[in-house]
Amino acid sequence: MSNRIDVALTINGRLHNLNVRPDLTLAETLRDELNLTGTKIGCDDSNCGVCTVLLDGMAVKSCAMLVGQADGREITTIEGLETGDGLHPLQQAFIDYFAVQCGFCTPGMILTAKAILDENPKATEEDIREGLHGNLCRCTGYVQIVEAIESVRDGKYGEARA
Amino acid sequence: MNTLIGKGEKRIDAYDKVTGKGMFASDFFSRAAKMPQMRLLTSPHAHAKILRLDVSRAENMPGVIKIITSKEPGVDWDQFPKPAYLAQDRVIWAGQVIALVLAETREIAEEAIGAIEIEYEVYPHVLNYDEAMEPNPKAVVDPEYETRAAGFSDRPGDRASDRKSPNVVGAFKLNTGDVDRALKESDIVIEHNYFTGKKTANPLETATAVCEYSPDGTLTMTSNGAGVHGVIKQTLCRVLGLKQSKLRCIQPYQGGSFGSRLNPFIEVLTALMASRAKCGVACSYTRKESFTTGPSNWPCYTTVKLGAKKDGTIIANDFTLGEEIGACINNSFFSGRLSSSGVAPCYRFPNTRMDTFAVATNTVPAAEYRGLGCPETEFGIECVINELADGLGISPVEIRLKNILDPGDLNIYGEPIRSTGLKKCLQSVADAIGVDEKPVQDMGVWKKGRGCAVGGKQNTPLGRAEAKVWFNCDGTIELFTSVDEMGMGATTTMAQICANEMGVRMEDVKLTNSDTAITPYDNYSASSRATYTAGNAVIIACDDLKRKLKEEVAREFGMHPSKVEIQGTTAILKGAALESVSIPSLFKGWTPFSQNNWGLKIGSPVEGVGIFCPAPVQMWDKDGRSPRIWNWFQYSAAAIEVAVNEETGQVQVLRVASSSDTGNPINPDIIRGQTIGGVHMAIGFALNEEHLYDENGMISNANLSDYRLPTILDMPLKENVHDFINPDSLPDGPYGAKGMAESVTVPVAPAIQEAIYQAVGVRINGYPMTAERVLAAIKEKKQKEAAR
Numbered sequence: 001m002s003n004r005i006d007v008a009l010t011i012n013g014r015l016h017n018l019n020v021r022p023d024l025t026l027a028e029t030l031r032d033e034l035n036l037t038g039t040k041i042g043c044d045d046s047n048c049g050v051c052t053v054l055l056d057g058m059a060v061k062s063c064a065m066l067v068g069q070a071d072g073r074e075i076t077t078i079e080g081l082e083t084g085d086g087l088h089p090l091q092q093a094f095i096d097y098f099a100v101q102c103g104f105c106t107p108g109m110i111l112t113a114k115a116i117l118d119e120n121p122k123a124t125e126e127d128i129r130e131g132l133h134g135n136l137c138r139c140t141g142y143v144q145i146v147e148a149i150e151s152v153r154d155g156k157y158g159e160a161r162a
Numbered sequence: 163m164n165t166l167i168g169k170g171e172k173r174i175d176a177y178d179k180v181t182g183k184g185m186f187a188s189d190f191f192s193r194a195a196k197m198p199q200m201r202l203l204t205s206p207h208a209h210a211k212i213l214r215l216d217v218s219r220a221e222n223m224p225g226v227i228k229i230i231t232s233k234e235p236g237v238d239w240d241q242f243p244k245p246a247y248l249a250q251d252r253v254i255w256a257g258q259v260i261a262l263v264l265a266e267t268r269e270i271a272e273e274a275i276g277a278i279e280i281e282y283e284v285y286p287h288v289l290n291y292d293e294a295m296e297p298n299p300k301a302v303v304d305p306e307y308e309t310r311a312a313g314f315s316d317r318p319g320d321r322a323s324d325r326k327s328p329n330v331v332g333a334f335k336l337n338t339g340d341v342d343r344a345l346k347e348s349d350i351v352i353e354h355n356y357f358t359g360k361k362t363a364n365p366l367e368t369a370t371a372v373c374e375y376s377p378d379g380t381l382t383m384t385s386n387g388a389g390v391h392g393v394i395k396q397t398l399c400r401v402l403g404l405k406q407s408k409l410r411c412i413q414p415y416q417g418g419s420f421g422s423r424l425n426p427f428i429e430v431l432t433a434l435m436a437s438r439a440k441c442g443v444a445c446s447y448t449r450k451e452s453f454t455t456g457p458s459n460w461p462c463y464t465t466v467k468l469g470a471k472k473d474g475t476i477i478a479n480d481f482t483l484g485e486e487i488g489a490c491i492n493n494s495f496f497s498g499r500l501s502s503s504g505v506a507p508c509y510r511f512p513n514t515r516m517d518t519f520a521v522a523t524n525t526v527p528a529a530e531y532r533g534l535g536c537p538e539t540e541f542g543i544e545c546v547i548n549e550l551a552d553g554l555g556i557s558p559v560e561i562r563l564k565n566i567l568d569p570g571d572l573n574i575y576g577e578p579i580r581s582t583g584l585k586k587c588l589q590s591v592a593d594a595i596g597v598d599e600k601p602v603q604d605m606g607v608w609k610k611g612r613g614c615a616v617g618g619k620q621n622t623p624l625g626r627a628e629a630k631v632w633f634n635c636d637g638t639i640e641l642f643t644s645v646d647e648m649g650m651g652a653t654t655t656m657a658q659i660c661a662n663e664m665g666v667r668m669e670d671v672k673l674t675n676s677d678t679a680i681t682p683y684d685n686y687s688a689s690s691r692a693t694y695t696a697g698n699a700v701i702i703a704c705d706d707l708k709r710k711l712k713e714e715v716a717r718e719f720g721m722h723p724s725k726v727e728i729q730g731t732t733a734i735l736k737g738a739a740l741e742s743v744s745i746p747s748l749f750k751g752w753t754p755f756s757q758n759n760w761g762l763k764i765g766s767p768v769e770g771v772g773i774f775c776p777a778p779v780q781m782w783d784k785d786g787r788s789p790r791i792w793n794w795f796q797y798s799a800a801a802i803e804v805a806v807n808e809e810t811g812q813v814q815v816l817r818v819a820s821s822s823d824t825g826n827p828i829n830p831d832i833i834r835g836q837t838i839g840g841v842h843m844a845i846g847f848a849l850n851e852e853h854l855y856d857e858n859g860m861i862s863n864a865n866l867s868d869y870r871l872p873t874i875l876d877m878p879l880k881e882n883v884h885d886f887i888n889p890d891s892l893p894d895g896p897y898g899a900k901g902m903a904e905s906v907t908v909p910v911a912p913a914i915q916e917a918i919y920q921a922v923g924v925r926i927n928g929y930p931m932t933a934e935r936v937l938a939a940i941k942e943k944k945q946k947e948a949a950r
Contacts, residue, residue, distance in 0.1 A: 037189035038182015042366040043449045047866035078182035091180040102649025103179030104366040104417030141842030142874045
């Protein structure tokens with residue numbers, strides 16, 4: 001199997017040792033190999049943002065990254081946000097503020113929002129807009145998305161869990 | 163009882179979507195990675211003869227299962243949806259499918275496509291309205307133009323020989339009053355030509371279908387197309403000759419649609435392959451294929467000539483419209499009638515003449531997209547009305563209030579308006595933005611301007627919707643519908659109506675949606691009809707269920723059903739010793755001594771069914787008039803402040819107010835999302851989106867870098883986004899509700915056009931109003947001023 005590579009990915013806290021084709025993107029690996037289909041694919045050229053995951057805490061577009069580039073890294077996908085204690089505050093806020101319509105952009109949007117607030121817990125509306133401008137949403141017009149993120153920033157859901 | 167209507171109940175699909183657990187068709191596609199994969203060979207030329215097509219080398223590659231071309235026996239391609247029409251001897255647009263390749267893996271399928279041998283003789287092509295409309299055009303799009311039976315017409319008496327070009331493939335005309343006389347009597351007449359861009363809806367999930375094949379030939383189609391019953395199943399059965407019993411269509415969550423999924427192209431191609439190859443088939447379009455293989459919207463080219471009296475009363479409307487429909491050959495859908503319906507909803511227009519038609523080009527076939535051509539049609543009308551206001555020195559609000567139809571008025575078809583809150587919509591947005599006041603110019607080269615416009619959209623009566631509702635033995639409610647949950651919240655609205663009717667909490671209603679083996683018939687969720695049509699069906703189903711529950715309870719106590727009332731899971735017994743009883747307590751378990759042939763039985767729900775369909779349309783007369791040509795009208799108004807950079811032509815929307823007449827709203831928070839989302843989408847229509855072509859006639863910006871969809875940065879800051887609901891109850895709507903999500907998009911572009919004019923003094927008579935076009939107009943204006 002010389003045309004495959006070994007990679008070690010820590011996904012949502014769990015180590016996965018994989019032997020995969022090197023031409024797979026991280027997005028394809030998550031979806032097709034690991035059945036983590038919460039990460040979506042929408043455009044193939046990293047313009048829509050629905051494939052966003054957190055790589056060592058940074059928001060990255062997983063369709064624009066080969067699986068080998070993620071070797072040894074820690075990845076958070078949307079499946080990793082809900083814990084035994086319940087939904088992540090951003091997930092709950094997206095429900096409460098009607099920031100979800102078709103839902104296809106939602107996982108990437110929530111993960112990008114998490115990266116924005118993790119980096120800057122006092123992010124202003126301008127900061128949030130700057131952070132989200134690579135995540136397309138065709139349905140909402142973004143206002144309710146910003147309201148949801150600001151409500152978490154303002155502590156409406158208590159301290160956000162890391 | 164009315165406790166949940168008008169409340170912002172949480173979406174029932176939100177948990178699934180925020181956790182990534184909700185399944186979309188593309189997630190089933192990922193899970194089907196081991197299934198045979200289908201890929202497409204598409205044309206690189208807009209118009210060419212296929213001299214040679216040889217698939218033998220590709221067919222013999224290891225792992226290739228089957229290749230289908232137009233030579234596949236026993237296929238009636240003319241019946242296929244236009245984007246799924248495989249090229250015969252000619253390709254008629256760049257992106258048209260030539261061959262379908264099924265292989266064990268996607269990679270093998272791609273490789274096999276490369277091994278197909280094909281030679282073309284390139285023909286001249288027509289890519290736009292003007293080229294196609296030449297009397298002797300460079301290309302006639304329909305290869306069978308000479309031999310095909312007379313083209314489609316929505317107007318009795320229209321003749322193909324009257325048409326301006328062989329690419330005109332449909333016509334509709336309307337005449338009411340005396341336009342020529344009214345034009346003569348007008349104090350002011352303004353006339354302009356308007357264009358609109360050809361665009362792709364771009365829902366973020368591309369078209370995807372997974373078709374399983376059972377040994378007895380049954381196909382199970384899981385896809386993101388719209389209308390599992392009315393569109394997908396019925397099209398596949400008709401086109402492919404499948405038995406109704408041997409096709410099951412399932413729709414998981416749809417990653418957006420905006421109308422673009424009403425064309426079941428991917429389902430037809432996938433099912434054709436599955437039934438011929440006798441195996442499962444999975445297929446998903448790339449983003450590029452979404453643009454080039456289709457479908458697109460249809461741009462409209464209008465000539466709008468309005469005449470008004472000094473006081474602003476508009477008395478004449480002479481209106482010409484061409485729908486550019488791409489390579490839709492054998493047209494049986496487009497005639498201009500759909501787009502030109504945008505002339506009707508808002509204004510009285512007592513003397514109107516409409517000459518409308520459909521024009522084929524060598525571009526991707528057109529299909530439905532939010533508003534059905536009405537945003538494109540109404541753009542010109544709204545722009546001319548703003549100019550009339552300017553010319554007469556009256557406010558753009560006042561001129562509209564003078565001419566907007568009131569409930570009970572007859573529109574241009576002679577059809578009464580049953581519900582309109584448009585005047586209030588306009589007033590609310592005009593006040594929010596201060597349309598009649600001039601903005602302070604404090605942004606240097608960025609000049610500010612304000613504008614407003616209104617819009618309306620007809621609801622086409624599209625047949626029936628059914629609903630089924632169960633009362634389970636434990637008191638839980640199950641609702642079965644087949645609405646399209648493309649994101650607009652229809653499933654939540656249905657559950658909300660059901661919970662309200664049954665007097666239970668939202669969380670006590672479980673909805674199962676869109677699976678033809680389980681859920682009842684619904685044509686499809688189009689023309690903003692789901693709330694109205696399916697919502698009425700849910701109410702009727704709940705009434706039926708309550709009637710049956712009353713009978714069951716009454717029988718139990720030896721009473722007449724009229725003496726029983728159902729309140730949630732409790733039955734109120736009037737005049738009985740026992741005043742009320744828990745309905746679940748009446749369901750009985752089975753024992754050998756009570757066989758439970760009758761009565762309430764544990765495990766067997768009581769079922770109510772509901773069917774609703776609107777009254778039919780009445781055929782229009784020779785003048786295109788009818789007392790009922792549409793059903794009802796939804797309305798919206800927008801007021802917008804923009805800043806225009808006079809050095810670069812860039813336009814930034816600074817403030818926006820949008821208001822909708824939704825009828826009585828069922829869920830205002832869902833409507834808010836539709837309103838703001840509609841504005842955002844329409845900002846894209848207005849400023850950015852259009853197909854561009856290379857020398858082969860291929861779309862050159864068929865990706866999301868070069869075709870710029872609006873982002874969050876194209877929206878104003880949230881304190882500058884205002885949304886309102888100004889309802890006028892619809893008499894036969896559920897709780898007086900009607901649909902709303904299409905009309906929101908209509909007034910945005912014309913309001914921006916006027917705001918640009920107020921800012922820098924140039925009128926862009928078409929959209930998208932790109933920086934390039936705005937800058938060119940500013941330069942032209944400066945040159946003219948310098949020459950003076």
